Amino acid sequence: MPSDKIPGMYRPRLLTPGPVELHPRALEALARPQLHHRSDAARQVFLQAKTGLEAAFKTQGQVLLLTGSGTAAMDALVQNLFAPGARVLVPVHGNFSERWAKIAQQAGLEVVRLELEWGRVVRPEHLESAQGPFDGLLLTHSESSTGALNDVRTLAQAFKARFPEGLVVVDAITSLFVSEFELEGWGLDAAACGSQKGIMCPPGLGYAALSPRAIEHLKPRGFYLNLASELKVQSTGESAWTPAINLVAATAAVLAELLPRLPEHIALKQQQNEILYATGQELGLKPVPEVKSPATTCFYLPEGVSYAQVKEAFAARGATIIGGQGQLKGRVFRLSLMGYSDLYDAYAVAHMMREALRFD
Numbered sequence: 001m002p003s004d005k006i007p008g009m010y011r012p013r014l015l016t017p018g019p020v021e022l023h024p025r026a027l028e029a030l031a032r033p034q035l036h037h038r039s040d041a042a043r044q045v046f047l048q049a050k051t052g053l054e055a056a057f058k059t060q061g062q063v064l065l066l067t068g069s070g071t072a073a074m075d076a077l078v079q080n081l082f083a084p085g086a087r088v089l090v091p092v093h094g095n096f097s098e099r100w101a102k103i104a105q106q107a108g109l110e111v112v113r114l115e116l117e118w119g120r121v122v123r124p125e126h127l128e129s130a131q132g133p134f135d136g137l138l139l140t141h142s143e144s145s146t147g148a149l150n151d152v153r154t155l156a157q158a159f160k161a162r163f164p165e166g167l168v169v170v171d172a173i174t175s176l177f178v179s180e181f182e183l184e185g186w187g188l189d190a191a192a193c194g195s196q197k198g199i200m201c202p203p204g205l206g207y208a209a210l211s212p213r214a215i216e217h218l219k220p221r222g223f224y225l226n227l228a229s230e231l232k233v234q235s236t237g238e239s240a241w242t243p244a245i246n247l248v249a250a251t252a253a254v255l256a257e258l259l260p261r262l263p264e265h266i267a268l269k270q271q272q273n274e275i276l277y278a279t280g281q282e283l284g285l286k287p288v289p290e291v292k293s294p295a296t297t298c299f300y301l302p303e304g305v306s307y308a309q310v311k312e313a314f315a316a317r318g319a320t321i322i323g324g325q326g327q328l329k330g331r332v333f334r335l336s337l338m339g340y341s342d343l344y345d346a347y348a349v350a351h352m353m354r355e356a357l358r359f360d
């Protein structure tokens with residue numbers, strides 16, 4: 001065994017697009033004694049997290065904190081913004097955009113799928129080819145399964161030029177805190193995020209952002225994920241049911257540090273991703289995405305190399321990476337530095353990539 005692979009030489013690390021390496025402020029918050037969720041201290045923490053998230057989504061509306069993963073926020077938005085029978089357009093070009101289609105189907109919506117090759121991004125021309133009318137458009141900002149980043153602002157504009165009454169709902173789960181994002185400013189009506197991604201907290205919270213316009217359009221349904229029930233109480237710092245208050249406290253603690261330096265943080269994520277893609281290019285690897293999201297680096301596996309080999313090579317260096325989902329299973333590998341990490345980590349991971357793909 002080469003001396004650098006002796007157990008203990010590498011601290012275990014997550015290089016996955018969620019969950020991610022935790023922010024130290026999240027760890028500190030999680031070490032505090034349990035708060036009762038109907039106490040002043042808990043209400044104060046809840047409101048800090050809520051207002052911080054509203055600043056991050058850049059909305060004058062409201063962000064609702066839901067106990068569940070990011071998918072809970074996606075599900076809640078679809079169920080509460082569209083009545084059964086509503087007709088929605090869903091571009092499908094990866095695992096998460098496929099998830100939008102499944103959620104909408106389950107909610108009894110009429111789903112018009114716009115199939116694109118995985119790795120491609122959605123363009124306004126694609127939307128124009130779809131036969132309307134539509135009550136909504138469900139978009140994935142950063143498609144973590146392929147590493148592609150959609151220009152949701154331009155897509156929302158193109159959609160609303162044809163269907164001004166429609167609602168544009170965005171999965172911002174791996175774009176918020178990693179890439180630029182604006183809710184109303186970009187013409188978006190609602191968006192979803194989750195705690196185990198760019199905000200560097202543990203899994204367990206979904207964040208559902210509603211613009212003032214989306215709030216007017218609420219068609220509440222469901223019991224646990226009923227957004228009207230949540231809207232009623234969350235502005236007072238409470239939630240309808242027992243919230244994962246420890247995770248809410250972690251959210252508030254990370255936001256206090258992250259929000260004032262969000263532009264620098266986004267620049268770091270961009271630069272880290274460029275370093276990994278440049279290293280891939282040097283190694284002759286082919287990138288999957290047409291337009292690269294800073295949240296996930298995604299490469300096709302070189303000829304004759306299996307995902308298991310790459311995964312093992314990273315694992316021998318303490319790192320957990322992830323493979324392909326759906327139709328990309330067994331064909332790609334993905335890395336992410338969305339978690340707590342700096343440029344130093346990006347250079348170390350780049351070096352690890354060179355070693356790992358030579359199978360030393």
Ligand SMILES: *Cc1c(COP(=O)(O)O)cnc(C)c1O
Pocket residue numbers: 017018069070071072096140142143144145171173174194
């Ligand atoms: C992680 C992720 C989700 C949500 O997954 P959960 O497991 O429910 O948190 C949704 N969309 C994208 C793009 C993601 O990366």
